[in-house]
Structures are given as structure tokens and as C-alpha cells.
Amino acid sequence: xxxxxxxxxxxxxxxxxxxxxxxxxxxxxxxxxxxxxxxxxxxxxxxxxxxxxxxxxxxxxxxxxxxxxxxxxxxxxxxxxxxxxxxxxxxxxxxxxxxxxxxxxxxxxxxxxxxxxxxxxxxxxxxxxxxxxxxxxxxxxxxxxxxxxxxxxxxxxxxxxxxxxxxxxxxxxxxxxxxxxxxxxxxxxxxxxxxxxxxxxxxxxxxxxxxxxxxxxxxxxxxxxxxxxxxxxxxxxxxxxxxxxxxxxxxxxxxxxxxxxxxxxxxxxxxxxxxxxxxxxxxxxxxxxxxxxxxxxxxxxxxxxxxxxxxxxxxxxxxxxxxxxxxxxxxxxxxxxxxxxxxxxxxxxxxxxxxxxxxxxxxxxxxxxxxxxxxxxxxxxxxxxxxxxxxxxxxxxxxxxxxxxxxxxxxxxxxxxxxxxxxxxxxxxxxxxxxxxxxxxxxxxxxxxxxxxxxxxxxx
RNA sequence: GGCUCCAUCAUCUAACGGUUAGGAUUUCAGGUUUUCAUCCUGGCCACAGGGGUUCAAAUCCCCUUGGAGUCACCA
Numbered sequence: 001x002x003x004x005x006x007x008x009x010x011x012x013x014x015x016x017x018x019x020x021x022x023x024x025x026x027x028x029x030x031x032x033x034x035x036x037x038x039x040x041x042x043x044x045x046x047x048x049x050x051x052x053x054x055x056x057x058x059x060x061x062x063x064x065x066x067x068x069x070x071x072x073x074x075x076x077x078x079x080x081x082x083x084x085x086x087x088x089x090x091x092x093x094x095x096x097x098x099x100x101x102x103x104x105x106x107x108x109x110x111x112x113x114x115x116x117x118x119x120x121x122x123x124x125x126x127x128x129x130x131x132x133x134x135x136x137x138x139x140x141x142x143x144x145x146x147x148x149x150x151x152x153x154x155x156x157x158x159x160x161x162x163x164x165x166x167x168x169x170x171x172x173x174x175x176x177x178x179x180x181x182x183x184x185x186x187x188x189x190x191x192x193x194x195x196x197x198x199x200x201x202x203x204x205x206x207x208x209x210x211x212x213x214x215x216x217x218x219x220x221x222x223x224x225x226x227x228x229x230x231x232x233x234x235x236x237x238x239x240x241x242x243x244x245x246x247x248x249x250x251x252x253x254x255x256x257x258x259x260x261x262x263x264x265x266x267x268x269x270x271x272x273x274x275x276x277x278x279x280x281x282x283x284x285x286x287x288x289x290x291x292x293x294x295x296x297x298x299x300x301x302x303x304x305x306x307x308x309x310x311x312x313x314x315x316x317x318x319x320x321x322x323x324x325x326x327x328x329x330x331x332x333x334x335x336x337x338x339x340x341x342x343x344x345x346x347x348x349x350x351x352x353x354x355x356x357x358x359x360x361x362x363x364x365x366x367x368x369x370x371x372x373x374x375x376x377x378x379x380x381x382x383x384x385x386x387x388x389x390x391x392x393x394x395x396x397x398x399x400x401x402x403x404x405x406x407x408x409x410x411x412x413x414x415x416x417x418x419x420x421x422x423x424x425x426x427x428x429x430x431x432x433x434x435x436x437x438x439x440x441x442x443x444x445x446x447x448x449x450x451x452x453x454x455x456x457x458x459x460x
Numbered sequence: 461g462g463c464u465c466c467a468u469c470a471u472c473u474a475a476c477g478g479u480u481a482g483g484a485u486u487u488c489a490g491g492u493u494u495u496c497a498u499c500c501u502g503g504c505c506a507c508a509g510g511g512g513u514u515c516a517a518a519u520c521c522c523c524u525u526g527g528a529g530u531c532a533c534c535a
Contacts, residue, residue, distance in 0.1 A: 009535045041535055101533075117462055118531080138533055156465065165463050166531080174533040181535050205464055205530045228466080228528090235527065263472090266484090270473055273483040292473080295528065299471050302485045312498080345498040375495085407494085418494035426495065434496030 002034030003195045006067070007185070009041045010052030013246040014059035016298075017200065017230050017238050020264045024227060025198045026065045027265075027286040037192055038067035042075045043184055059247040063257040064279070072192065074184055081179040084187050084217060085139055085172060093216045094172060096137035097124040120168040136175035141183070141216060143167045149208040154225040154289045156201070161208045170209055182206055186213035194222055198288055201226035202237065225288040228268055228295040238298055254326060254349030256314070259307035266302075268292040276309065308348045316340040319353075326354040335444040338400065342436040342444075360441055363453055364431025367460070371433040375423030381458055383421050384428060386410060388454045397447050400439040407439065428457040 004025035008018050029036035038060075040053050053071060060067065088094035097120075099107075108118040125142065144163050151159045161167075172183035179187075185206075189197060204226045214221045232242040244250065250260050262277050269292065271277075271285050314322070319340050320330045330336050339360065347353035367376075387410050391397065394406050411418055426433055429441050429450065442450045 007535095011535095043535080104533090112461095115461075136533095159464070161463075171533055176533080178533085180533070185535090200529095201465070202529055203535095206535095226465085231528075233471095237529070266472065268472090273474065275472090275484055294466050296473090297471060299485085302472060305485055308498085346496080411494090420494090422494035432496090436495095436497085438494075 001195070002029055002032040003037065003193050004029040004034065004198055005037040005039055005189070005192065005194050007039040007041050007188075007199075008052075008056060011240075012052050013055045013248065015238075015240070016245045016247060016250075016264070019059065019063065019247050019260075020230065020267060021199055021227055022060070022065060023063075023261055023264055024225075024269075024286070024288060024291070025196075026067075027282055028196060028198060028288050029068075031283050031286060034195075035068040035193075036066075037069060037072065037194070039072040039188060039192070040074065041181070041184070042073060043178060043181065055248070062248065062251055063261055072188065074188065077184075077188070078178065080191065081173075081184055081187060082177070085179065085183075088141060088172070088216055089139065092142075094139050094141045095124060095127070095169075096131070097140045097169075097171075098127075098132050098135045098137050099123060100135065117165070120170075122169055125169060138171045138175050139173035140169040141172045141212060143169050143209075143212050149211055151204065151207045151211065151224060152221075153204070153207075154196075154223055155228075155291045156204065156226055156293060159204065159207075161205075163208075166205070166208060167212070172213070182209040183213055186210040186219070187217070189222060190214065190217065190219035196223045196225065196288070198225040198227060201228050225291065227288075227291055228293060230267060230298045231295050232298055235297070242298070244300075251325070252351075254351035254353070255303065255307050256310045256322070256350070259303060259310045262306050262310075263300075263303040267296045267298075268294075276306075304348045311347060311350070311353065312344050314344070316344075319344065322350055323354055323357070326350050328354045328357050330357070338440060339444050342440045346436065356436075359430055359435065360444055363449070363456065364429075366431060367427055367457065368432040371427050371431070375427055375433055376457075377424075379420070380424035383410075383414060383416065384424050384454050384458060386414065387421060387425065388451050391447050391451060398443065400437065400443040403439040403442040424457070425454070428454045 006018070006022040006025050008014070014022075026036045028034075038056070040056075042052075053073075057071070085094065089096075099120075104120070107121060111118050120140070124140070131137065144167065147163050149161045149163060149167075151161070153159055170182065171180055173179050188194075189210075207224060207226075211221060213219075230238045232238050238245060244253070247260075258279070261279070261282070265277060265282055265286065266275065269286065269290060274281075277285070311319070316337055320336065323330060330339070333339065339357065343353050343356050347356055387407070390406060390410050394402075396402055397406065407418070407421060411421055414420075422438060423433065425438055426435060429435075429438065429445075435441065445453075
């Protein structure tokens with residue numbers, strides 16, 4: 001069985017890059033009928049872990065990813081780590097190091113001065129004497145001293161590290177007894193039965209250390225898939241400073257989860273020329289071994305396009321529900337269908353759509369200067385008045401076509417082109433020169449409101 | 461700086477030794493539309509450079525250049 005996991009450190013919200021690796025892990029697990037686990041990596045300082053976990057679960061819920069089982073908190077698994085540290089100690093695969101921070105710093109500086117790599121000098125590796133008084137020891141693992149470690153990566157291929165270049169006896173437990181990252185990751189992944197680790201390739205250079213831990217503890221090494229970074233427009237790793245990186249921001253900006261997921265899955269992965277992927281398609285097509293090796297730049301133009309695509313294809317009922325989050329209550333509106341049909345092709349986001357709704361439903365508070373200049377001419381007053389009168393005497397005005405016919409007959413009667421009535425009427429109804437078809441707008445707001453808006457413009 | 465990874469249009473990508481290097485987004489030009497948007501049609505735009513290997517290289521190898529990541533008692 002394939003078991004994957006998403007293991008964020010609690011930073012307060014779910015990052016867009018995190019969502020991508022979570023999505024890929026989720027897809028791979030689900031595709032294989034496996035499990036997708038969630039683990040919060042909170043071994044260090046007292047950051048607000050609970051809130052962070054809630055934020056992540058909330059974001060997962062919004063996009064529809066679901067993890068299996070309970071959320072694992074590393075902070076509550078300390079006993080397990082200690083047990084495994086002890087095991088290594090007992091087996092002589094790890095040892096106490098009494099070197100002080102000052103000594104370590106001094107060593108480092110000395111090495112740097114000689115242009116050497118900063119590296120622990122193994123001074124306590126085989127220490128058997130009496131420990132120095134009053135020193136808290138850290139625990140270091142005995143790492144190999146020579147040879148190579150190969151990370152077999154499903155994305156990058158075999159990556160070979162020279163032990164002498166990268167390793168030393170790294171710390172697995174701090175002087176306060178708490179375990180460090182590379183140790184707990186390996187222990188947890190092994191104990192939780194994770195078979196496929198899909199994560200950002202910023203973790204690639206950590207992997208040899210984790211392999212050392214796997215080996216020391218006799219664990220089976222999982223499959224690794226190191227997914228390339230998402231870069232910002234400067235070509236650097238995407239960070240919190242790059243604006244909208246909080247997944248929930250996309251909800252408030254009016255994006256749909258499908259669009260976001262579709263956008264994310266196409267960053268670094270593709271299936272021929274296909275651009276649109278439903279969740280079902282992602283589930284049946286995604287394979288991490290087809291992930292690109294190179295980083296991609298985060299550019300939301302395509303996200304906008306995808307979002308408008310999904311908006312167009314969302315049933316009105318569902319659209320109504322989505323719009324409620326943005327303060328638009330349309331469930332009981334009798335012209336709901338006409339309204340939404342007219343709008344769903346015109347908006348890139350739900351926020352835009354909400355704005356468009358109110359532009360139609362609410363009488364314009366002011367008129368665009370440029371529009372007046374361009375579209376409201378001397379003869380416009382009479383044309384609008386004529387049209388308004390015609391509305392009063394018309395018998396049946398319900399559907400857009402009814403209004404359209406009326407406009408046609410007025411235009412014919414006056415011997416003018418459509419534009420002569422269209423422009424001023426549009427200004428009266430919308431306050432500007434762009435918008436959905438006038439017949440549609442009138443059908444939505446009705447005869448009375450149309451006449452009121454015409455009067456408002458004429459009396460201004 | 462050491463180590464590691466990466467390199468096709470502005471951007472996301474296809475190509476798995478043989479293509480006029482394809483698609484999408486963006487952009488531009490037409491068309492449809494009473495307007496705007498949508499939509500349709502078309503255009504512009506790429507194999508980083510240099511060596512090999514091969515009948516044949518965007519594809520395989522090497523070098524150069526450029527970019528990124530990582531080097532903690534953070535995760």
C-alpha cells in the first residue's frame with residue numbers, strides 16, 4: 001500500500017507551495033488506494049501550533065483534500081523519539097557530546113578561517129573518560145566517515161553525495177533532550193509507514209542525513225520524490241513576502257478550489273496538451289515520476305483563465321452558494337437564472353462577479369464622466385423618454401426578448417440606429433458604457449426599475 | 461565559498477535520436493456582439509553557448525555560462 005504524508009511546520013497558514021506538495025501526495029495516495037497522512041512538525045519553539053493546525057485543516061477542507069486518520073503532532077511524540085535515541089545510544093550508534101556552544105563556534109571560525117567546511121571534529125565520538133562537570137550533553141549520531149550516499153529519487157534520478165563533503169556526526173538530540181528535525185522526520189516517516197515521500201526539493205540535501213538515521217535504526221528507506229520549487233517573478237524560492245501565498249486568500253479573492261488545484265497540478269507536471277483537469281482526471285492520471293525536474297515561475301495569469309473557465313461551467317445553483325461568501329444573496333431572487341447566465345461568462349473571479357451583480361441590481365449612484373460625454377448626446381433625452389413611454393404602453397415585458405422587441409420597435413419608429421438608444425440607456429441603467437445585454441439587464445430589474453433609472457438620469 | 465539540482469517562446473509546458481519544434485496563458489490583429497466581456501479565426505515569440513557521439517541531436521556525453529536550493533542545539 002502507498003502511504004504518503006504532508007508534514008508542514010506550523011507557520012500559521014497553509015502556503016501555496018505546501019498545498020501543491022500536499023495535493024501531489026494526496027493524488028498519489030488516493031490513486032493507489034493508499035493513505036494520505038498529516039503530521040505537524042512542531043518539535044521546536046512554542047509557536048501557536050493549534051491555530052496553525054486548524055488553519056491547515058480549514059484550507060484542506062476548502063480545497064477538498066482529506067487526510068486519513070488523526071493528525072500527528074510531533075510535540076506529543078517526544079517519548080517515541082527519546083526511545084529511539086536511547087536505542088542508538090545503547091547500540092553505540094550515537095553518543096553524548098559535551099562540547100559547549102562556545103567551543104563549537106570557535107572550531108567553526110577556525111575552520112572557516114582556513115577556508116574549510118565547518119564540521120564537527122568528532123572529539124567525543126569515542127570518548128570514554130569522565131564527562132566535564134556541569135555540561136549538558138547533546139546527542140550525536142555516528143555518521144559514516146567516508147564513501148557515498150545515494151538518494152534514489154523518483155524525480156531527480158540517483159543523486160550521489162560524497163560523505164566527506166556533506167556529513168559529520170550531526171546532532172539528533174539537543175542539550176534539553178528534544179530531538180532535531182532530520183532525526184524525527186526519519187523516525188516518524190518510518191513508524192507511520194510512509195512509503196512515498198513527496199516534498200519540495202529544498203529537502204534534497206537533507207535526505208542523506210535522514211538516510212543515515214534510517215540505516216542506523218534499521219528502517220526501510222522510502223521512495224523519495226523531490227518536487228522542484230515554485231519561484232517568484234524574481235526567480236527565487238516563493239516566500240511569504242511574495243504576496244498571496246496563504247491558500248485561504250484565494251478564497252477571499254474569489255477563486256474556486258478546482259481552479260487553484262488545476263493550476264497547481266500543472267506546475268511541474270503535465271499530461272500531453274491537456275490543460276483542464278477535473279479531480280477525477282488528476283486522480284487517474286497523476287504519477288509523481290513524471291514530474292518535471294526544473295523549477296517553475298509562479299504567474300497567476302493562467303490561474304485567472306482557469307478560474308473563469310470553471311466559473312463558466314459552474315451550475316447557477318452552486319454559483320449562488322459560492323457567491324454568498326462574497327456577500328451576495330441570490331438564492332431567492334426570481335431572476336436568478338437570467339442574471340447568473342449573463343454574468344458567468346464575464347467574470348474572472350467570484351469577487352468580480354459579486355461586483356457585477358450589484359452593478360445590475362443597484363441603481364447607479366453616479367454616472368461615469370467619460371461615458372456621459374461619449375454616450376449621452378442632446379437627442380438622447382428624447383429617445384430615452386420615448387422608450388420609457390413605450391414601456392408603459394407595452395403589454396408583456398418579461399423576458400429579454402420582450403425588451404429587445406420593444407427596443408427594436410422604438411428604434412424603427414424613431415428612424416435611428418441601435419446605438420442611439422443603447423448608449424444612453426446603458427448609462428441610465430449601469431452608470432457606464434459596458435455591461436451585459438441591455439435587454440437582459442431590463443428583464444432582470446423589471447419595467448419599474450428601468451423607468452426609475454431612466455428618470456433619474458433625465459432629472460439629474 | 462563547499463555540496464546538490466536545474467536550463468525549449470515573456471509564463472506553464474509537449475517532444476522520450478528523424479516534427480515546418482506542438483499546445484496553453486499573456487499579447488497583437490481581425491470576426492461575432494447595440495457596448496464591454498465571452499466566443500471564433502489568425503499573427504508575433506523558444507531549443508543559453510561551445511565541443512563531441514551518431515547517417516541523423518532540443519533530445520545522449522563533456523565543458524562553459526547562467527539560475528536555484530542547501531550548508532544550525534530551525535523545520
